[in-house]
Amino acid sequence: MPTGRHQVLVFDVNETLSDLTPLRGRFEDIGAPGHLLPTWFAGVLRDGFALTAAGAYADFTSIAHDGLRTLLSGLEGWTGDKEAAAQHILDGFLHLDVHPDVPDGVRELSDAGYRLTAMTNGSVAQTERLLDTAGVLDRFEALSDVRGPRCWKPAPAAYSYAVERVGVRPEQAMLVAVHPWDIDGARRAGLDGAWLRRGVSVYPRTMTPPSFNAQDLNGLVKTLVADP
Numbered sequence: 087m088p089t090g091r092h093q094v095l096v097f098d099v100n101e102t103l104s105d106l107t108p109l110r111g112r113f114e115d116i117g118a119p120g121h122l123l124p125t126w127f128a129g130v131l132r133d134g135f136a137l138t139a140a141g142a143y144a145d146f147t148s149i150a151h152d153g154l155r156t157l158l159s160g161l162e163g164w165t166g167d168k169e170a171a172a173q174h175i176l177d178g179f180l181h182l183d184v185h186p187d188v189p190d191g192v193r194e195l196s197d198a199g200y201r202l203t204a205m206t207n208g209s210v211a212q213t214e215r216l217l218d219t220a221g222v223l224d225r226f227e228a229l230s231d232v233r234g235p236r237c238w239k240p241a242p243a244a245y246s247y248a249v250e251r252v253g254v255r256p257e258q259a260m261l262v263a264v265h266p267w268d269i270d271g272a273r274r275a276g277l278d279g280a281w282l283r284r285g286v287s288v289y290p291r292t293m294t295p296p297s298f299n300a301q302d303l304n305g306l307v308k309t310l311v312a313d314p
Contacts, residue, residue: 191303240271
C-alpha cells in the first residue's frame with residue numbers, strides 16, 4: 087500500500103511519459119535541422135503559458151501548428167510547404183512511444199496501491215494512444231487535458247481539475263513530472279511533486295523544490311514502494 091499521505095499520482099505526459107526524440111526525424115524529413123525540436127517545443131509551452139496568463143486559451147495542436155509555421159518561415163534557405171510540413175511533424179505525436187522505464191514503473195506503482203491519473207497540456211486522445219500502445223492504459227483511472235479547465239499547467243486550476251476528477255484533495259495527490267515548472271506549479275497548488283531528472287542534474291533554485299526526485303520512474307518506484 088502507498089506510504090505517507092499520497093493516494094493519487096498525477097502524471098504529466100509530454101517528455102515525462104512520452105519520448106519526443108523521434109520528432110527530430112520528422113524535422114529532418116521536411117528538410118529542417120533536427121535540433122530545432124527543443125526550440126519549437128519550448129516555444130509551444132511559452133505561448134500556451136502566455137495565453138493562460140492573459141486569461142485566454144488555445145489547445146496544444148493549434149499553438150504547436152502556429153509555432154511550426156513561424157519557425158519554418160524564418161529558417162534561412164527553407165522553401166517548403168509550411169502547412170504540409172507542420173502537419174507532418176505534428177502527425178509524429180501519433181507514433182511516439184513511452185520511455186523504456188515507464189511500463190514496468192507504472193505497473194509497480196499501480197500494484198503497490200497507488201491510484202494513477204494523467205494531466206497533460208496536450209490531448210487525452212494522444213495520451214490514450216500512448217498508454218494503450220505501452221500496455222498500461224488500464225492502470226490509469228482518468229486521463230485529463232487542458233480542454234477541461236481551459237488553462238494550461240502550471241495554472242492552479244489545471245491541477246485542481248485533475249484531482250477533482252478523481253475525487254481527492256490536492257494534498258492527497260502528487261504530480262510526477264520531468265519539468266521543474268510543472269513541479270513548481272503543482273506544489274503551489276497544494277500537491278506534492280516528484281521530479282524525474284531524466285539526465286538533468288540541476289533543479290532551478292527559483293522554483294519550489296520537489297518533494298521527491300529520481301533519475302527515472304524506476305528510481306521513483308524504489309523511493310515510494312516499500313520493500314515487503
